[in-house]
Amino acid sequence: MDAADAASELISELERKAGRGELLYVGEDIAPLDSLDKVFGRAVYAGDLVPNGAVHVKIVRSAHSHARILGIGPSAAFSIPGVLAVLTHTDVPGVNASSALIPDRPLLANGIVRSTGDVVAAVVAERPSAAEDAAGNVTVDYAPLPAVLDPLEALMPGAPDVRDGGNVAGRAAVRRGDAALGFREADLTVEGTYRTQAHDPGSVEPQVGIAVPGEGVITLIGRLRNPYAARESVAMMLGVQPGIVRVTVPTGGGPVPDGISMDAVALAALAAAKTGRPAICSLDRSDAAAMGPAGLPAVITHRTGVSSDGRFLASEIRLYLDAGPYTPPIEPLILRAALHAAGAYDIPNVDIEGYAVHTNNAVGFTWGLGVPQASFAVEAHVDEIAGRLGMDPLELRLRNMLRPGSRTVTGQAMDASCGLPDCVDAVVGASGYWAKRAARSGRGAARYRRGIGMAIVYHGNPVGSEGDDYAVVRIIIGRDGRIHLGTGLADTGTGSIMGIIQIAAGVLGAPPGYFAADMPDTSAHGLMGPSGESGITTMCGMAARGAARVLRKRLNLVAADILGCRPEAVAIVDGRAFCTGGGTNAIPWEELVAAAYDRGTKMEEVGHYAAPKREWDPGTGHGDPYHQYTFGAAVAEVEVDTETGVYRVTDYYVAIDVGRAINPAGLRVWIEGGSIRGLGYATMEELVRLDGRIVNPPLAGYYVPTSMDVPDIHTFIVERPGSMGPFGAKEVSESPVELPAPAIRNAIMDAIGAGLNRLPMTPEAILTGTSTGKDGGSDRPRASS
Amino acid sequence: MPHLVNLRVNGEDMSFYVEPDERLLDTLRGRLGLRSVREGCGTGDCGSCTVLLNGRPVLSCLMLTIQADGSDVLTVEGLSKDGGVHPLQRSFVDEGAVRCGYCTPAMLLSAKALLDGNPDPSDDEIRDAISGVICRCTGYYSVMRAIRRASKEMRGSK
């Protein structure tokens, strides 16, 4: 073959690929670009960046859930050699808070402690051992005050006030139709109360905050979800202009990009300001668990009116989330929980109220969304209803669940983008659900019993009515052709950054390998990233696509000029620009970019994306609170030893409607990983508190799944494009985590004839109907009819 | 009083003085700059400090360096030499088993210890070999797929 033929063949191949347009790299299984660094052990985490000469900060946490501080005695601490300072609230130059978003949560307690997560003092020393010893030597005189440690108790009349202004931290309500009427028309009303536990993300990387003072700038390093909020918060705390604070976020040990490093970073900043030296504050596991983030424990009550043929006519739900003593922006969280509380069903009459309740529990602050709690409760309740009706739970779901043409609890219409029926079909088919349910009739008295159960979820995205759906992404194409992507997002293993790169790469026509994702650095360029706490792939993907489109137009002009065709005819595929429909000339990417530079073309673009505001009226409960929904379904199979309560999940089937799979292999791994985190949430994870004190810190005592715990898993990806995300992509985020608990719970109910109404589901709970820790009577499983 | 220890680390013989209470983790990370050895918990529960000592996986956060005197230590930095890539490293990338990456060195070393002694492990043996390393991102499946794939490749190339 001669050169001309080879060139022709190449162009044909490129033209074929060009047919995919902007979707060139969407749907491709590309390994995240930093995978190589990570397998060589070269990834850089916060703990790798401790500067020489750094001082160490160790905290002294409150010994009581609620107490007045009568005095702090630091002198014994100073007897330890190497101790430089014992910081208290009087040392805070600006506002005494670690986060601008939670201004009522002191960085260092001032006269009063309201949970065992409150920090009373921080010792600064030359060596970690000295700081640790000294922290043990700080004496604090407390006058204990009455503490309330249960959200329901906190709402009872006469309960001690956790805060001035009462114990309701926030509330939200969702209403549809006329619930009272619905109940009157119902043939059967079923009630249930469900409880979920205090939960820790259990990330393997410990919480570390570093502050490095420099000339006119102080640099902060930590695993921070929102570096811009961190900058603002620390500046406020130090009483300086935000421009003086620079926040950088290295790779993080994920997958949940926790926000708790805020405390570590703020304390390090304070120590650095006081000593003029770099400072590192590392929180041990007990401290980190007490200071948050924790999945908020919840008590959720359901009352559902159904017709005898299994239609849900009315649903009354009350959610009580234990929010601890302080007030993060809790209303979006409560609203999200309330909007998802009735489950993925079309229910004509709904009365939902959600409360975030103040207690003196060390709950910390969290950006958890309340949906895992709500999903467990509603999906458990649906199986309870099925039991009372004598109907198969799948059948009951099929009669009521969302599908194209139905409406949510706020009246939002579901269209063709509702992939829930596809998800259900996938898992029901693959698991052999019907045959196995039929085979189970006549359970007998066997010691080992098998069961099969299911759950469905839906998940509104992105932030929707809870906040601003807004993201900023910057793309710079360097003269050497390298493409730098600035998203404000840190890499913690979620795969989001890779997804955004694949989107931008397809628009530009340059392979993902040409990209580099910049580490978040607030000093690099202006505000980046999403303004909310979720919606990463969708909002950043849209912003990146916008920026890439602008750059692509400019490159098309340059290429058209060089190749001699119209700009509309320019195709760029795998880093080669050519004219479609004739000609065999192709310009390599580096040359094209150099030519663009030579022509003075601007090769930097900032993409903004702001989703239209959602139309939803909290008063009437009517409207479309989210732009699009992710759907999911799961089937779990268990085998239960009815003598010891020990059970194992043998098989797990999960299907998620992701809208558009940008990186299917990566998505599969994310769904698998989320399923196992959900498995831990369902079966073993619980922060146990005695008198408000956590007795089992992660990872010693707070158990997360190991490889020996995982079932055989079967994953299905459904694609029903959404209306908002890039190319129809939806947020997958935590949907996989929301499914295992109810699916496993319902499988256990199938196996033993009684349902657990509390998480985690331990062998003891199965055997005795209760579990360790405080319980209410409604935990007792009810036998199905 | 400092103790003199002799170690062979990633194939290189070295001697140095260490403090008696110095952990192998501290020596590898702090003295030798081998950052792939990580401290996730300090109590032996997470496995991120795993290194191979004389070919066997151990928790370097629980071992004093002087206890390792005279031993052979392997970390991920020593897994591939001269710009090469170990089949396990390649298969981890290819199977998407690398997410946040925090546990990846410990997983790789656990897998290497398994395959060196057992080139054709069963699925149960693979699962058991990584049971001492906590991963919160992958759910372990892609890691097990990667190890299976690498074991095939390593057998095939013999």
Next chain:
Amino acid sequence: MIKISHNAHRMTASTRWAIGDRQPFISKRIFRIALEFDVVRPSGIDEAVDAVEGGGIPVAGGTYLMPRIHLRMVRPSVLVDLSGLRGDMGYVAVDGDYLRIGALATISDLMRARIPGGMESLRAAASKFGSPQIREMATVGGNLATASAHADLITVFEALDARVKLRGRRGERVVKLGKLYRAGGLELRPGELLSEIFVEMPRGDHRTSFEKIGRRASNCPAVVNAAVYMEMDPSSGRVVDVRIATNAIGPGVPGRAKAAESELRGRKFTDDSLSNAMSALDGELKPGDDFMASASYRRMAAKSIIAGLLRRSAEEIAGGAA
């Protein structure tokens, strides 16, 4: 204010397979664990005994002690590192009628050793012990010396009627394993160290077995564990000897359920004798209560496990399974 001397923490990405040289700023500091202590390294057991008598805390694998030092639950000034004694004390050997295990044999050593048939309980406990890394480090002697309710090997060796050799200043003595423990710790003379655990090889038709329940499938302390040794005449079904050990016997160190044993010993193994044994067991179990499980759950689970181990042992012996 101190200048930032190096800003090298860029996260870059590339599919180019060349390995770039991006050395970030790393600290050469040694971060020691929480406490500072000295370590002596005896090369022989007499030296070790001297050091322990002098107040040093012995450490073998470190899997029990080091986490506690890290959490500041233990604050030693001197540790006595026993790892140098592994050459002499790391054996697992059959010596005539006895299985002898050096105190410094690791759990992995136990699993890899060719233990003669009929000692299944040892292998079962070892394979469920911790994680692969912990099995390489933890020692049999170390586990017995924890005196912990969660020490699976104490349960196993109690059922095997093991004895331990203690080496002290004035020489060696042998005690039954159960006698090693007193409330809150070990019954040792000053400076005494565990040097060996030995078990008489069972004769006749017998079975050993072990089971545990934890919060997850592996690497967690036993909420309930139990080990059974049964010797039975296969033709008559008469139980020649039986030993039952469990950590549900009390809130502390695992021990023998002797009342249950006496209902079975010398009698034919039947549903009735098993039922009587379970009643007796119920009377003597006093399990602990903590965040992992309540006492009443431990009681139920222990009875179920033990009944299962007993039944299976009897079936297998009667069935003549080799």
